[in-house]
Amino acid sequence: MRLPCPLCGERDRREFYYQGHATMLDRPARDAGIDAWDDYLHNRDNIAGEVEDLWHHEAGCGAWIKVTRNTVTHEVSGAKLVNGARK
Amino acid sequence: MRVAGKGLNAHGAPVTFTFDGTTFEGREGDTLAAALLANDVRLVGRSFKYHRPRGILTAGSEEPNALVTMGTDAAQDPNIRATTQEIYDGLAARSQNAWPSLNRDVMAVNDLLSPFLSAGFYYKTFMWPKSFWEKVYEPIIRRAAGLGALSGATNEDTYEKAFAHCDVLIIGAGPAGLMAALTAARSGADVILADEDSQMGGRLLAETYDVDGQAGADWAAGIVEDLRGMANVRLMTRTTVTGAYDQGTYGALELVNHHRTPNAAVPRECFWRIVAKRSILCAGALERPIAFPNNDRPGIMTAGAVRTYLNRWGVAPGKSVTVFANNDDAHRTAVDLVDAGVTVAGVIDSRADAPQFGDYPVFKSGLVIATKGRLCLESITVQHSGGTRDIRTDCLAMSGGWNPTVHLTCHMNGRPTWDDYILSFVPTDGSIPGMSVAGAASGVFSTHGCLESGIKIAREVVLELGLTAGDIDMPSADDSAYRIEPLWQVEGKGRKWLDFQNDVHVKDINLAAQENFRSVEHMKRYTTQGMATDQGKNSNVSALAVLADATGRGIPETGTTTFRPPYVPVSIGAMGAGAQGHGFAPERHMTSHHATLDRGAPMIEAGLWYRPSYFPKTGETTWLESCNREVNMVRNTVGICDVSTLGKIDIQGPDAAAFLDFVYCNTFLTLKENRVRYGLMLREDGYVMDDGTTARLGPNQYVMTTTTAAAGQVMKHLDWVSQALRPDLDVRFGSVTEQWAQFAVAGPKSRDLLNSILDQGIDGESWPFMACGDVQISGVAGRLFRISFSGEHAYEIAVPSRYGASLFRQLCAQAEAMGGGVYGMEALNVLRIEKGFITHSEIHGRVNAADIGFGRMVSQKKDCIGNTASQRPDVVGGEREQLVGLKPIDPKGKLTAGAHLFVDGADAVRVNDQGYVTSVCYSPTLGHDLALGFLLDGHNRHGETVQLVDHLRGVETVCEVCHPVFLDPDNTRAKETSNG
């Protein structure tokens, strides 16, 4: 498996740490309420198809990236830095 | 026997080898199978289940029968295919699964018992009693059945693994692969051409066809020479592509030194990961046997294999050969044999309109209905349009047609498509992203077709890569049609074998269908069809046809089993190359490593780090003696400990303090320069992630320390917070763990010791508890932190790593001169438990700040990671297990980590569980055992007694619950300010 790091280019997946769904990017406000925080922390859909998930280029540049990946076909269709503005 | 003048290696040098202890001579370039057949050795093994005599069936890696063991002791290597193993001087091979000898194998009694050993026999017979499964049935079955055995000794052979990258990976170097490689290479693509054979050319090495007016093998050699001369081509022989994986990654096994005398300096095998933008599968096709009665006798081979032995190695596998087939292609075997002067006793062709291509008898509408010969084929019974007759023959070349080698196209869940013209499966387009298929693997069987398809597919591929396709002349070659009629099984008395390796025959498949194992995957498990080293390469399609027949379905509807990687067996040694012993994980050594070993300290692993357990002194006989001495030393004089393994992260920038405030639950905005603060880091779910101290070295510079265990996790977390959650903060950071060597100097005499080595001395007023700053040691710039993990008046001193070894020796010498010395992890652990300091034994991922008594540290004046979740109602209001200290009521009472806590007098069962013990030690300071643990509502139960129960170690101790800080609760030692 290969992942396209926006900074380093395509690399073997052994260089990356897998985190989980990109939901983690949408951190609720401190006072968003218990349900919003429960969803953010614990509830995930188990999607058959295209997902966006988070990987850390741990053995590379240290970038956190958001990868678009299909869980059925294993196709990786893109990757962005989690903070696109700071490229 | 050899046929004079025949064979590509006709002039090969003589090579001497042994098989089952007998010495034979072969020729350079022979496979072991070719050399054995040249010496008229037909019987090479006993079958898996019934121990039937078996001979060589094929001439390739799909071989099910001719498996041998090479090497002895630790180097013993079983299940080597004689059909791919090249011979070398001194090679020694042994047959498998026969005792006492191949000719007289006592387990052959299984064959007589075969009516009772049908498919599913094990499942039906060895059902009960359950206790017999492991102890009685399995050992018996394992002894009777099976392939070759390992020695049980650690393998000392060297293996290698490697990565390669290319534009186009071409798998297989037959006519299609060679043309594809030439086309892609001439178009400027970076090409890897991999072939599992020692010589490239594929079937051209085994046939008598001409290509472009030359012998096929000569033409192939010319193309290989052209390719070898091109800088953008890498040729990999003896390399089998074993698997297709995501994003153009392929696994490949290179047999680097199987074909030469073992040599420790050369890896035996190399496992490759090849990353290719595109690939072209040119893996050819595999011939399938026909299921006729007793079709497994030594001497019965595939027709293509007979041609290979004759044309490539000049070996006739028999004196009087017969051919049994349902297709035109097999007639070439007869033609080639006749041309070579070998007797062909007849071609039995199942078709009514069977052709005649040469001077040999043809039996039209012919079937082989019986065979004779115990250890080698002697005769066959043929039924044909003119009646029934017996034919004396010692070699029968059979062909039920050819199956394209579709395996790799199925590795990502692709299913092959049935082709009614060739009566086999062909790859389905797009099964592997980026992979195209050419030649016989795509169902194109003529030489002309293969060459043409190699060029065509390669042109498509290079155009897709944005290259300009180079011009290639199409070589002239044979373009005969592939003519075949269905023939899967022949009725008659006796077992009609399908899977030779697993001893599965037609009746087994029928039985599976009858017992409702009708799905092809169920049939496979029920009968073991298609398992083990060959994975049914010869037999799967025929077995499907039989199952289709038995269940009244067509073959396409019956479907195939799933082909999974690896295509050929891959040794664990190759896949795990480099990871044996010390290679299993990297080792991180502190700068004090050698000095520590010199002092005789046993090392313990802390993550990847190696840390000293304790430093034994002469006369000490147990670790506890040393540990107690080291603890007393720190409490009374001074001790040195290398703490460089703690994670150190340098954090800089105008928003560094705000960043720290966001990742720590307590406040850092107020931390002054040259001061250190303890920080508690939470996960977003409110549980504790890590703790440590952070020092402010300058206006915008901090150094954070993490625990040894969590250094990587914290770094990843800081990356996450800064990149994903707080990109607004202007902060940069990097790990400096490796850059600084850091030593604890702990004990009442710590300042005295430091003052003896620092260029400028320190005093208690300017260096109070939690101070930090720059210092000089013999002119070297270092950092000093007045922090304490022992509870004593203590410091940590840091210097650039290159000075670490030197400073450590200096500190130790100075400490010893003052009556102190060096201490290890055991003493460090005792010192911290006495003081109630937590480690990851306590913050194990299921405790929050309140549980460890730090609830008020979670500042509510700011947001931070874990702030919201740590205020959850169940955390704040619920009854939880909380950190407590435990000491035995009887000072001799024993405490153990992992023990559970119960109300005194309650049954020690799960429903009464009140908590558990996380850390224990014997405290030489207090003279009894101490423990830290978690107890339900523990903060409110100090002074109560609880029962500690350790069912595993048989320990029961009544304990008093107390505050987790056992020693110096006001921290007066660490805060010492006098300048004495």
Ligand SMILES: [Zn+2]
């Ligand atoms: Zn990167």
